[in-house]
Amino acid sequence: MNGSKRKYQIRLYQILSVIGFICLWDGLDRFGQIPDIFISSPYQALVGLIQLIQSGKLMSHLGMSLVEIALAYALALSFGVGFGLIIGATKYLRDVFDPFLMTLHAMPKIAVFPLFIVWFGIDIELKVFFGAFHGFFIIIIMTIAGVKNVRKEYVEAALTMGLAPRKIYYRVLFPAAIPSIFTGLRIGMIGTVLGVLLAELVVSRAGVGFLMNELTYEFKTGELYGLTIVIALISILINEILRFMGERLDAGR
Amino acid sequence: MRARITHICIILSIILVWEVISELKLVNPIILGPFSKTLVSLWEDLSSGIIFRHLKVTLMEFGIAYAIAASFGLFIGLFLGTIKTLQDIYEPILTSLYAVPIIILYPIILIILGFGMASKIAFASCIGFFPIALNTIAGVKSVDNQLIMAGRTMGAGKLSIFFKVIIPGALPIILTALRLGMNSTMIGVIAGEIIASMAGMGYLISEATTTLDIPRLYGSILIILTVIVALNQGASRLEKLVEAQK
Numbered sequence: 001m002n003g004s005k006r007k008y009q010i011r012l013y014q015i016l017s018v019i020g021f022i023c024l025w026d027g028l029d030r031f032g033q034i035p036d037i038f039i040s041s042p043y044q045a046l047v048g049l050i051q052l053i054q055s056g057k058l059m060s061h062l063g064m065s066l067v068e069i070a071l072a073y074a075l076a077l078s079f080g081v082g083f084g085l086i087i088g089a090t091k092y093l094r095d096v097f098d099p100f101l102m103t104l105h106a107m108p109k110i111a112v113f114p115l116f117i118v119w120f121g122i123d124i125e126l127k128v129f130f131g132a133f134h135g136f137f138i139i140i141i142m143t144i145a146g147v148k149n150v151r152k153e154y155v156e157a158a159l160t161m162g163l164a165p166r167k168i169y170y171r172v173l174f175p176a177a178i179p180s181i182f183t184g185l186r187i188g189m190i191g192t193v194l195g196v197l198l199a200e201l202v203v204s205r206a207g208v209g210f211l212m213n214e215l216t217y218e219f220k221t222g223e224l225y226g227l228t229i230v231i232a233l234i235s236i237l238i239n240e241i242l243r244f245m246g247e248r249l250d251a252g253r
Numbered sequence: 254m255r256a257r258i259t260h261i262c263i264i265l266s267i268i269l270v271w272e273v274i275s276e277l278k279l280v281n282p283i284i285l286g287p288f289s290k291t292l293v294s295l296w297e298d299l300s301s302g303i304i305f306r307h308l309k310v311t312l313m314e315f316g317i318a319y320a321i322a323a324s325f326g327l328f329i330g331l332f333l334g335t336i337k338t339l340q341d342i343y344e345p346i347l348t349s350l351y352a353v354p355i356i357i358l359y360p361i362i363l364i365i366l367g368f369g370m371a372s373k374i375a376f377a378s379c380i381g382f383f384p385i386a387l388n389t390i391a392g393v394k395s396v397d398n399q400l401i402m403a404g405r406t407m408g409a410g411k412l413s414i415f416f417k418v419i420i421p422g423a424l425p426i427i428l429t430a431l432r433l434g435m436n437s438t439m440i441g442v443i444a445g446e447i448i449a450s451m452a453g454m455g456y457l458i459s460e461a462t463t464t465l466d467i468p469r470l471y472g473s474i475l476i477i478l479t480v481i482v483a484l485n486q487g488a489s490r491l492e493k494l495v496e497a498q499k
Binding site: 010013014017018037038039092095096099100103106107108109110111112113114115117118119190193194197198201202209212213215216219221224225228231232235236238239240 | 255256259260263283284341342343345346349350351352353354356357358359360361363364365436439440443444447448455458459461462465467470471474477478481482485
């Protein structure tokens with residue numbers, strides 16, 4: 001009883017903090033004497049957002065970005081989990097690939113973005129491949145880690161009980177590694193979204209990143225703020241859904 | 254050992270394949286210049302000082318941004334980590350915000366701060382802040398509760414528990430937090446420079462792309478990667494050193 005009351009209190013304070021932040025933002029705009037092209041008030045952001053929706057720009061660019069994210073994520077997921085299972089199951093392959101994967105994961109992938117431009121042009125392929133490139137490494141690393149930590153007894157037991165060795169992958173290793181893989185998939189999604197948006201912001205002809213650039217150079221600050229908030233909310237929503245799924249998965253085990 | 258040998262073989266064969274396919278013109282020279290030409294152009298850029306000039310700007314932006322990110326991140330992380338109620342309220346908010354690609358704030362920062370160094374510093378410190386703060390909270394949480402209890406029973410005050418129990422206990426994870434934040438800050442600086450800037454390695458890269466100066470493009474990417482690998486190696490050494498002290 002006391003626990004659930006405390007939970008509601010925490011929720012309440014969280015909501016109050018968000019409201020407080022909006023008030024602070026509004027106050028800064030109202031009393032800060034800052035020109036409107038730099039900082040818009042929450043109200044102007046809302047108006048800008050409604051304008052974006054009414055002109056149909058938001059829907060068309062957002063649709064484009066979501067398709068790119070979905071394709072990129074599908075690529076990152078299938079390659080990351082697929083190769084992760086194969087590499088993770090063999091110690092020699094792990095030793096060979098782990099250092100490369102770790103280095104590549106830590107490097108700012110934006111540094112090689114120009115190579116992606118010269119390889120893939122500036123259309124949807126660029127954004128899909130760059131998004132997948134961003135999501136891939138953490139997925140494969142977490143898959144390898146998950147498979148590596150599967151207890152040897154499971155594999156031996158399965159083999160003793162007559163499971164064909166090639167079935168080990170999807171009957172034993174994959175199910176046992178699921179929690180780790182799922183963490184990788186969630187963080188990989190954050191990476192993929194980041195990659196697609198980066199590509200759109202740097203060079204593109206469509207997508208929300210492109211729209212943001214357009215609004216920036218036209219100094220449509222209100223619309224820019226509105227769009228930024230919408231993208232932030234969508235990314236939070238995607239992440240929360242994946243986290244909820246991960247928790248359910250853990251609870252079901 | 255066998256893995257070591259394979260590593261060296263892989264790297265050497267990548268360089269060999271790179272050289273051969275571009276010398277034989279198997280790929281369009283706009284996509285891939287020969288490795289030897291890349292090295293020559295890199296040497297010219299190094300001796301003409303153009304790389305050092307841009308690298309200096311990038312490292313300066315990185316240094317300032319990292320100092321801001323680390324001090325705010327550590328402060329907020331330790332603060333929220335030690336006060337349970339605030340942690341319950343704000344940690345979920347921080348975790349959710351971490352999912353937001355902070356790159357979307359960059360246009361707003363550009364409008365406010367312009368194309369110079371200030372916008373890169375502001376943006377990169379935002380990006381670096383989150384991993385540092387969140388992992389510092391995790392580090393404080395990882396401190397064994399029994400140690401804190403023991404300290405309290407033996408009559409240690411709140412402050413001395415904080416400095417003598419919590420900080421040393423959380424130190425390994427805090428160092429990891431600082432390393433992750435370092436990588437994120439560097440990503441922020443380079444990304445900021447590539448999108449809009451007037452100087453820095455990111456600027457050099459995007460200029461080489463626009464002028465299709467492929468050897469210089471690959472050369473400057475190699476330099477950035479070397480700097481990042483060096484920073485990471487240094488940080489990992491430090492982490493291992495502290496781990497060994499425990």
